Amino acid sequence: MTAVHRIQVLERKAGNILKTLGYGMVIVNDSRCFRYVTFNLTACKERDSGTVDVVMVKLKICLHTIRSLDEATIVCRDEIRRMKKFFDRMPPEITLPRYEVWISIPSNTFQSFEFTRDGLRDIFSLDEKARQQGSAA
Numbered sequence: 726m727t728a729v730h731r732i733q734v735l736e737r738k739a740g741n742i743l744k745t746l747g748y749g750m751v752i753v754n755d756s757r758c759f760r761y762v763t764f765n766l767t768a769c770k771e772r773d774s775g776t777v778d779v780v781m782v783k784l785k786i787c788l789h790t791i792r793s794l795d796e797a798t799i800v801c802r803d804e805i806r807r808m809k810k811f812f813d814r815m816p817p818e819i820t821l822p823r824y825e826v827w828i829s830i831p832s833n834t835f836q837s838f839e840f841t842r843d844g845l846r847d848i849f850s851l852d853e854k855a856r857q858q859g860s861a862a
Contacts, residue, residue, distance in 0.1 A: 735784050735829050736765050742835070743768040748780070761807040762840075764824070779822035786829045791836045794847050801826055801838065801845060808840040817842075 726734075740751040748768035764781040772778050783804060791797045798805065804826060815821060824840040825848070838845045 731786065732765070732784060735786070739766055739782060739784060739827055739835065740768075743780070743782075746770075748778075754781075761811040762804045762824070767822075781822050781824050783824070783826045784829065785826055787836075788831065790830050790832065791828060794838075794845060797828070797836070797838050797847070798845055800828065805840065805844055809842075809844075812842045 736753050740753070743751050743766065748770045750770075751766055751768045754764050754767055762783055765784045766782040768780050768782070770778050785800065785804075787800055791800065808824060825837055826840065826845075827835040827837045830836055837848045839848050
């Protein structure tokens with residue numbers, strides 16, 4: 726499988742997970758849409774409060790399971806550096822979308838992390854959360 730085909734397969738899988746999590750609009754991004762980090766997907770859903778939850782997802786491939794946040798920080802060091810530049814230019818009071826990186830690992834799942842002003846934050850396993858959402862529906 727070529728690298729381009731692999732990313733297309735991952736985009737479809739990630740889009741399906743986002744839909745399972747309640748995101749109604751999932752857009753595969755043009756690679757030039759964000760000047761700091763290339764995000765693969767953008768998804769939106771309306772919250773109970775009437776506001777819109779927007780998440781931008783960067784997909785990465787890793788040949789092994791990420792065992793710690795420190796290891797994820799090494800795998801995503803270039804993206805973290807670029808996102809820090811982005812966050813430094815944004816006033817703290819501005820509400821921004823969530824920026825996440827989903828790392829595809831050999832067990833055919835994603836390990837997911839959120840980019841924050843301070844670096845990376847580990848977030849709940851997407852595949853497990855999607856399974857829980859799917860069984861609750």
